[in-house]
Amino acid sequence: MYVLVTGGIGYIGSHIVLELMKLDIKVIIIDNLSNSSIKVLDRIIIISNKIPLFFNIDINDENKLDWLFLNYKISTVIHLAGFKSVGDSVKNPINYYHNNIGGTITLLTVMKKYNVYDIIFSSSATVYGVTKLMPISEKCALNPINPYGKTKLYIENLLLDIFKSNIQWNVIILRYFNPVGAHKSGLIGDNPSLIPNNLMPYITQVAVKKLEKLFIYGKDYNTKDGTGIRDYIHVVDLAVGHVKALFYMQNKHICEIFNLGTGIGYSVLELVKTFEAVSGVKINFTFVDRRAGDLDIIYADSSLAREKLEFHPQFNLDDMCTDSWIFQKNNPDGYL
Numbered sequence: 622m623y624v625l626v627t628g629g630i631g632y633i634g635s636h637i638v639l640e641l642m643k644l645d646i647k648v649i650i651i652d653n654l655s656n657s658s659i660k661v662l663d664r665i666i667i668i669s670n671k672i673p674l675f676f677n678i679d680i681n682d683e684n685k686l687d688w689l690f691l692n693y694k695i696s697t698v699i700h701l702a703g704f705k706s707v708g709d710s711v712k713n714p715i716n717y718y719h720n721n722i723g724g725t726i727t728l729l730t731v732m733k734k735y736n737v738y739d740i741i742f743s744s745s746a747t748v749y750g751v752t753k754l755m756p757i758s759e760k761c762a763l764n765p766i767n768p769y770g771k772t773k774l775y776i777e778n779l780l781l782d783i784f785k786s787n788i789q790w791n792v793i794i795l796r797y798f799n800p801v802g803a804h805k806s807g808l809i810g811d812n813p814s815l816i817p818n819n820l821m822p823y824i825t826q827v828a829v830k831k832l833e834k835l836f837i838y839g840k841d842y843n844t845k846d847g848t849g850i851r852d853y854i855h856v857v858d859l860a861v862g863h864v865k866a867l868f869y870m871q872n873k874h875i876c877e878i879f880n881l882g883t884g885i886g887y888s889v890l891e892l893v894k895t896f897e898a899v900s901g902v903k904i905n906f907t908f909v910d911r912r913a914g915d916l917d918i919i920y921a922d923s924s925l926a927r928e929k930l931e932f933h934p935q936f937n938l939d940d941m942c943t944d945s946w947i948f949q950k951n952n953p954d955g956y957l
């Protein structure tokens with residue numbers, strides 16, 4: 622039996638694949654490589670000394686998915702494939718709704734056809750939208766404010782509905798907070814194809830002088846130093862959380878939602894200072910206006926994951942900055 626990881630060549634997917642392979646779990650990766658490099662597959666093989674099955678399949682391609690499920694016995698799907706840029710989703714909502722929701726519907730249709738009913742879905746804290754209630758628990762109001770977050774919430778609701786439709790379905794939804802860091806080998810990590818939207822890859826590209834300086838979006842937030850606070854979680858902790866979810870769902874009929882965050886919030890300036898301390902590299906920055914849609918403070922109540930999944934993040938902010946830095950230093954121009 623195989624575990625299928627959709628989007629398994631991506632930043633988070635590749636780290637999940639490695640954690641599964643570490644446990645000798647048989648993995649199939651599908652990825653359309655629209656936002657990831659095939660070089661990551663080589664790196665996975667180097668790190669694990671094993672060769673996972675990989676197919677360049679788009680989740681919207683029903684024929685290829687049908688071929689896959691016909692020819693391979695799949696027990697569980699860990700579903701990450703999808704577009705994930707908040708900014709791009711505002712400019713191109715049709716692409717996001719078509720790809721993320723349409724692709725998931727195609728995937729679920731083929732899963733059902735081949736009696737594959739266990740799915741772990743990669744969701745996001747963006748489904749919470751604007752909220753002042755901190756820390757955020759899974760019971761908080763859901764009110765995404767951008768098309769990307771809305772696609773994640775629509776897919777969550779679709780999964781809740783299919784769970785109710787047929788007793789054979791089992792669903793775990795994992796809401797990620799802010800994934801950062803990289804595998805300790807420095808061989809895989811966050812490698813945005815364009816100018817980074819997210820803070821950590823932007824900082825590491827400034828550190829390797831690919832970018833001139835960091836623009837800090839706003840210093841008038843209602844926080845200790847005026848800059849935005851987020852719940853950064855090491856990508857390996859996040860990956861381990863998926864393995865814990867996989868084991869948790871075995872032999873159960875469940876449909877559960879978990880926040881995957883550390884429960885600790887750090888400001889932009891705290892992250893910059895920590896990065897400078899662990900890397901020894903000064904990060905030039907300047908304050909500019911707030912970015913539309915940004916909130917003051919977001920951090921997780923992840924007590925449910927701790928209790929039920931035995932999810933206990935192991936890495937601190939120093940580790941996150943160190944591992945991000947090592948990856949970027951080893952790959953100043955990404956996966957060449």
Ligand code: WQD
Nearest residue numbers: 707745747799818819820823836837838849850851889915
């Ligand atoms: C973090 C903080 C910015 C860049 C996003 C998505 C979310 C999830 C994680 C997918 C904020 C500040 C950032 C920069 C800055 N992705 N910042 N200068 O916005 O919390 O979450 O990524 O699921 O869906 O919304 O992460 O890293 O963009 O921002 O000052 O160049 O850093 O204002 O306070 P965010 P981020």
